[in-house]
Amino acid sequence: MEAEQLLSPAQRRVFDFLHSYIEKHGFAPSIREVAKSLRIRSPNGIARHLDVLERKGYIQRAANKARSIQLVDGARPQPTEFPLAGIVSAGALMEAIPGDERIDVSALFNNSRDYLLRVQGSSMIDAHIRDGDYVVVRPSKSANPGDIAVVQTDEFEATVKYWFPEKKRVRLQPANKRMKPIYTTRANVLGIVVGVIRKY
Numbered sequence: 534m535e536a537e538q539l540l541s542p543a544q545r546r547v548f549d550f551l552h553s554y555i556e557k558h559g560f561a562p563s564i565r566e567v568a569k570s571l572r573i574r575s576p577n578g579i580a581r582h583l584d585v586l587e588r589k590g591y592i593q594r595a596a597n598k599a600r601s602i603q604l605v606d607g608a609r610p611q612p613t614e615f616p617l618a619g620i621v622s623a624g625a626l627m628e629a630i631p632g633d634e635r636i637d638v639s640a641l642f643n644n645s646r647d648y649l650l651r652v653q654g655s656s657m658i659d660a661h662i663r664d665g666d667y668v669v670v671r672p673s674k675s676a677n678p679g680d681i682a683v684v685q686t687d688e689f690e691a692t693v694k695y696w697f698p699e700k701k702r703v704r705l706q707p708a709n710k711r712m713k714p715i716y717t718t719r720a721n722v723l724g725i726v727v728g729v730i731r732k733y
Contacts, residue, residue, distance in 0.1 A: 540589065542647050546571060547582040548591055551602060561602035646672050647727065650683065650693075657681070657693055660708035662729055668693060669728035674721070681726040687719035693726060 540548060550570060554562045564576045564583070573579060583602070586592045595601035649667045660681060662668060668683075676682040682696040684705060694705035694715065705715040 540586075540591070542649070544582050544585055544589075547579065548586055551586075551592065552604060555602075555604060561600045563600060648672075648724075649730070652693060656707035656709050656712050658709050660695075662693065662708070662726075663731065665731075667730040668726045669730065670724035671727045672724045676722045676725055683723045683726065685721045685723055686715070686717050691723065696722065 547567060550567060551561065554566075554570075562570070564579045568574070568576050568579045571579075583592065583594070587594055590605055593603045593605060647669055650670055652662055652664060652666045652668055655664050657663075662681075670683050673682075676696040678697050680696050681693065683691060683693055684696065684703075685691050686705075692705065692715070694707055697704040697706055702716050702718050703720045705717065705720065707714065
């Protein structure tokens, strides 16, 4: 049976580790081994990820039995490595430079707590964030002035804007000359945007 439900970045890291460990050793790792290898402090966090992986059809486990994790047939890691074929100019014409390097895109966003949000609207287009893009968000309760942050306003609405704290308020600045900033006295930072994913 092929697993169809998508995984979060953290769930994908756990599954990829399980897959490589079982292929190498022929048996499943313990929860503590998974936590140690992925540098996750809480074994309970790993247990929750395993519950989700089982519910989504990626693994099977026997009740009350250690190292009983089995991969479901058809469940395989998604490729996170792409060949770097060379360098191409986006300015003046230049000779194509071939290459045979491979780039692990997961290493670009290697924090297990990172997550994706799909963007709606055009308020950040001058920051190269367009409607329909996915932003990679790193959870944080604070931001530096000028950071692109995911912010929850006092009306419990979430938005992506430049974060500029002022004396008695916060200015949420869009990256769109046609739009005005949002001023608020109560806003909570939920995370910092660390990347953008777009499919043409």
